[in-house]
Amino acid sequence: MGTPSLASLSAMALPLAFVSLPLYVLLPNRYAAHFGVSLTALGALLLAVRALDAVLDPWLGLWCDRWFAIGTARVRQRSVWLCLGLMLSFAGLWLPDVWLSQFGLDITPVAILALAAPSLVVAYLAATALNLGLQSWGTRWGGTVLQRSRITAWREGVGLVGVVLASVLPSVFNASWLVIFFAILLAAALWLWRYAPTMAHTATGLTEESSWLSPLTQPAFRSLLQVFLLNGIASAVPATLVMFFIQDRLQAPAGYEAFYLGAYFVAAALSLPIWLHVVHRIGLAPAWLLGQALSVVFFMWTVTMNAGDFVSFGLICALSGVALGADLVVPGALLTGMIARHGDAGLAEGRYLGWWQVATKLNLALAAGLALPALQFLGYSPGTRIPEGLWALSLAYGLLPCVLKLLAAWRLWAAREHLWEKSHGE
Numbered sequence: 001m002g003t004p005s006l007a008s009l010s011a012m013a014l015p016l017a018f019v020s021l022p023l024y025v026l027l028p029n030r031y032a033a034h035f036g037v038s039l040t041a042l043g044a045l046l047l048a049v050r051a052l053d054a055v056l057d058p059w060l061g062l063w064c065d066r067w068f069a070i071g072t073a074r075v076r077q078r079s080v081w082l083c084l085g086l087m088l089s090f091a092g093l094w095l096p097d098v099w100l101s102q103f104g105l106d107i108t109p110v111a112i113l114a115l116a117a118p119s120l121v122v123a124y125l126a127a128t129a130l131n132l133g134l135q136s137w138g139t140r141w142g143g144t145v146l147q148r149s150r151i152t153a154w155r156e157g158v159g160l161v162g163v164v165l166a167s168v169l170p171s172v173f174n175a176s177w178l179v180i181f182f183a184i185l186l187a188a189a190l191w192l193w194r195y196a197p198t199m200a201h202t203a204t205g206l207t208e209e210s211s212w213l214s215p216l217t218q219p220a221f222r223s224l225l226q227v228f229l230l231n232g233i234a235s236a237v238p239a240t241l242v243m244f245f246i247q248d249r250l251q252a253p254a255g256y257e258a259f260y261l262g263a264y265f266v267a268a269a270l271s272l273p274i275w276l277h278v279v280h281r282i283g284l285a286p287a288w289l290l291g292q293a294l295s296v297v298f299f300m301w302t303v304t305m306n307a308g309d310f311v312s313f314g315l316i317c318a319l320s321g322v323a324l325g326a327d328l329v330v331p332g333a334l335l336t337g338m339i340a341r342h343g344d345a346g347l348a349e350g351r352y353l354g355w356w357q358v359a360t361k362l363n364l365a366l367a368a369g370l371a372l373p374a375l376q377f378l379g380y381s382p383g384t385r386i387p388e389g390l391w392a393l394s395l396a397y398g399l400l401p402c403v404l405k406l407l408a409a410w411r412l413w414a415a416r417e418h419l420w421e422k423s424h425g426e
Helices: 003-010 013-035 039-070 072-094 096-102 109-141 145-172 175-195 219-249 256-282 284-304 310-341 349-377 387-414
Strands: none
Touching: 003 109, 003 145, 003 175, 013 039, 013 072, 013 096, 013 109, 013 145, 013 175, 039 072, 039 109, 039 349, 072 096, 072 109, 072 175, 096 109, 109 145, 109 310, 109 349, 145 175, 145 256, 145 310, 219 256, 219 284, 219 310, 219 349, 219 387, 256 284, 256 310, 284 310, 284 387, 310 349, 349 387
């Protein structure tokens, strides 16, 4: 698959990045500051809708398989409607006052939440279905280790660009322009999908009895899912705590957060060609193991950070971003090879990726569930500078992720019989 095809196929990852980060980080602040919505009520709504979304992921994956079984044209057809639903729901979330005014309703906190609930459901489900289509499309191409890695790297690299834009643009554009820009990105990605490689009808072997639970019967998939989950929680813990660490442990001036996050994501994006070369030389699983080891070596030094260590922390962010490149390139490519070895290539990618999405969404939830209560128990409170609390923050931010990374590396090594493959093919 050439570069134009990879770019066309991966384009959808860019607008989809706007559905995750802004809705969790920026939307609550907008609703509280502009419309007086209770953060508790909005948080409960976000949690409930996200839980519903995660529960439905395997079922959506089964439907995705059925669309691909008919052909790529059916996927494009369904994607038009999904993009339309996503665009309208995104507009409803960012411009609730405009929508309520159009219906002649009062703009009250209750009305805002009443509109946000269905908008969130549609936005999350449409984004999940589009993401499953994006990942299944690339996964169904399969190929050598290097080709699978390139497909994954392109998708994740474009997604990183989306994450950076989604972090910056809401502070530059007002809500109306943000919605317009998102609609343009979504329409452009959908148009580029017209030029993505077409796959033929593949319905043979897909029956009505095909179960969305079938991937969990595969020992290799369960092993890979365990590694992916442990590794993902290890990355999600510092993501959950990074703002606290920068503000209270480093006591950095306002605005440094953007610099550190930018260094992390830019370094990850720039490292992708390096990791593709590493994969070509030593193979997928060994490359992932190397990335996990480097992540621990780089990140464990955050435990020693004190107020004023701005440059050192910036260097750690950049180096950790380089290690993150392995997490972006390898797991999806490993999953593709595993599906092919089990004879499910072209038949059941959506079902596997549905469970993959569940694990992805569990990462942040489990990270918050592990780290935040532990911090409170150990005496840390945001905004305070008590030495005992800051030490607890350092341990939770710097040590806990390293322990989880080592557990993921151990599980990857223990499952080498199922997951390791040669660098130049199956």
